[in-house]
Amino acid sequence: xxxxxxxxxxxxxxxxxxxxxxxxxxxxxxxxxxxxxxxxxxxxxxxxxxxxxxxxxxxxxxxxxxxxxxxxxxxxxxxxxxxxxxxxxxxxxxxxxxxxxxxxxxxxxxxxxxxxxxxxxxxxxxxxxxxxxxxxxxxxxxxxxxxxxxxxxxxxxxxxxxxxxxxxxxxxxxxxxxxxxxxxxxxxxxxxxxxxxxxxxxxxxxxxxxxxxxxxxxxxxxxxxxxxxxxxxxxxxxxxxxxxxxxxxxxxxxxxxxxxxxxxxxxxxxxxxxxxxxxxxxxxxxxxxxxxxxxxxxxxxxxxxxxxxxxxxxxxxxxxxxxxxxxxxxxxxxxxxxxxxxxxxxxxxxxxxxxxxxxxxxxxx
Numbered sequence: 001x002x003x004x005x006x007x008x009x010x011x012x013x014x015x016x017x018x019x020x021x022x023x024x025x026x027x028x029x030x031x032x033x034x035x036x037x038x039x040x041x042x043x044x045x046x047x048x049x050x051x052x053x054x055x056x057x058x059x060x061x062x063x064x065x066x067x068x069x070x071x072x073x074x075x076x077x078x079x080x081x082x083x084x085x086x087x088x089x090x091x092x093x094x095x096x097x098x099x100x101x102x103x104x105x106x107x108x109x110x111x112x113x114x115x116x117x118x119x120x121x122x123x124x125x126x127x128x129x130x131x132x133x134x135x136x137x138x139x140x141x142x143x144x145x146x147x148x149x150x151x152x153x154x155x156x157x158x159x160x161x162x163x164x165x166x167x168x169x170x171x172x173x174x175x176x177x178x179x180x181x182x183x184x185x186x187x188x189x190x191x192x193x194x195x196x197x198x199x200x201x202x203x204x205x206x207x208x209x210x211x212x213x214x215x216x217x218x219x220x221x222x223x224x225x226x227x228x229x230x231x232x233x234x235x236x237x238x239x240x241x242x243x244x245x246x247x248x249x250x251x252x253x254x255x256x257x258x259x260x261x262x263x264x265x266x267x268x269x270x271x272x273x274x275x276x277x278x279x280x281x282x283x284x285x286x287x288x289x290x291x292x293x294x295x296x297x298x299x300x301x302x303x304x305x306x307x308x309x310x311x312x313x314x315x316x317x318x319x320x321x322x323x324x325x326x327x328x329x330x331x332x333x334x335x336x337x338x339x340x341x342x343x344x345x346x347x348x349x350x351x352x353x354x355x356x357x358x359x360x361x362x363x364x365x
Contacts, residue, residue, distance in 0.1 A: 048078055048079070048082065049082045051079075052079040052082040052083055052086070053082065053086060055073065055079070056073075056079070056083055056086060057086060059072070059073070059105070060086065060087065060090055060102060060105065061090075063101040063102060063104075063105055064090065064094065064101060064102065066101065068101050068104060068105065072105065072108055072109060075109050075111075080111070080114060081126070081129070083109075083111075084111065084114075084115070084129050084130075084133055085129060087102060087105075087106060087111075087133065088129060088132045088133055088136070090102060091132075091136045092132075099136060102136075103136065103137050106133065106137060107137070111133065112133075112134070112137055112139050112141075115129075115130040115133045115134050115137070115139070115142070116130070116134065116139070116141065116142050116145065118130035119131065119134070119142065119145045119146070119149065120145065124154070124157065127149070127157060128156070128157060128160055131146060131149065131157070131160045131161050131163075131164045132160060132163075132164070134146065134164050134168075135160075135163055135164030135165075135166075135167040135168065136167065138167055138168045139168065140168055140169070142164070142168075143165070143168060143169070143172075146161045146164050146165050146168075147161075147165065147176065149161035150162050150165065150177065150180060151180075155184075155186045155187060155188075158184070158187070159187055159188075159191060159192060159195070162177055162181075162187075162192065162195060163195045165177065166195055166196065166198050166199050167198070170198050170199035170202060171199065171202040173199055174196070174199040174202035174203045174205075174206050175202065175206055177196075178196075178203050178206040178207060178210070178225075179206075179210065181196070181225060182210070182214070182218050182221055182222050182225065183218070185221070189224060189225070189228055190228070193225065193228035193229055196225075196229055197229060200229055200230075200231065203225075203229060203231065204226070204229070204231040204232070204233070207222060207225065207226055207231060207233065208233055208234055208237055210222065211223075211233070211237050211240075211241070212237065212240065216244070216246055216249065219241065219244070219246070219248075219249045219252070220246070220248040220249055220252045223241065223249065223252035223253055223255070223256065224252055224255075226256050227252065227255045227256045231256070232256070232258055232259070233256065235259045235261045235262055238253050238256070238257060238259070238262055238265075239262065239265050241253035242254065242257075242262070242265045242266070242269065243265070247274045247276060247277060250269065250272075250277050250280075251276050251277055251279075251280045254266065254269070254277070254280035254281055254283070254284045255280060255283075255284075257284040257287065257288060258287060258288060259288065260288045260290075262284075262288060263285075263288055263289060263290070263293075266281055266284045266285050266288065266289075267281075267285065267293070267296065269281040270282070270285070270296055270300065275303075275305040275307065275308055278300070278303065278305070278308045279305075279307050279308050279311045280311075282297060282300050282308060282311040282312040282315050283311050283314070283315060285297060285315060286311075286314065286315025286316070286318055286319065289315075289319075291321060294316070294319065294322070297312045297315050297316045297319075298312075298316065298330065298334075298339075300312035301313060301316075301334065301336065301338075301339035301342055301343060302336045302338065302339045306342075309338065309339065309342040310342060310345075310346065312342075313342045313343045313345070313346035314346050316330070316343065316346075317343075317346050317347060317350050327343070327347055330343065331343050331344060331347070
């Protein structure tokens, strides 16, 4: 038996090996052709992108400094995605109202409508770019589509949609997205907190209204959000949280205590059986306590947990009415060796930090 002049073995095993080799060769050729095709497509895309940048970057740069042309060149279909990438990149480098001219150019080119259409496509990159563009444009017409994106499982895409919504309407975004943020554990706290800083006041109002009704499992995250956004919650809300039996809730509430009206609630936690609560209570009392709390913090220097002693010493050192002389006198009066060692360590740390700051200031001058 032959295959176009090539003998095919008659033995079944040899024949199977022969045909397997032919199939492998054929697949290798196909793979090679696919690689070549992809390389050609990549080169063509890179050339198209370079042409787009060379054509549009000078126009956009001129617009940023106030020289918006009366007539814009026609944006070719193959240039649209590359133009949007450039536009988003330039917007991200601007502050304040400097991006207004770029918004004007995008709207004149009809890219606001294009971006809304891109939100509904499958390509993830296109949807990300569209959300970024619509956020910079503050395009209210895209609100329903962006809301749907915030509910997607993709954290990057959903957080980008969240950013766009906050840019468009901070108050409306706070009312809808604060509950969602509390539920979405896959949203990084630091990232989303940075976005929601633009809506700090409405988020504070939403959080204060939600906290009394939240499930216990969601309370710690809600309080961490308030901490990350530097939100001062009403004293009655925090009083309830400080009386909670869940250690995670109590420690989260103590981190954001800043109202002297909560002194008694914090003092009651200085002897809490959980050392993490005592740590946060010492820090909180250092922020809101009065002169009468100095003795309470001194007593905590003898706590059996190292971190409690450390935070109590830090709180004492940072009290505005405790002078260096007062601290040295207090150190000399301590009979507990561990308490004296801890206060000495924290005082040395403060002095070292002050020396570093003084040296940095002198070098800067």
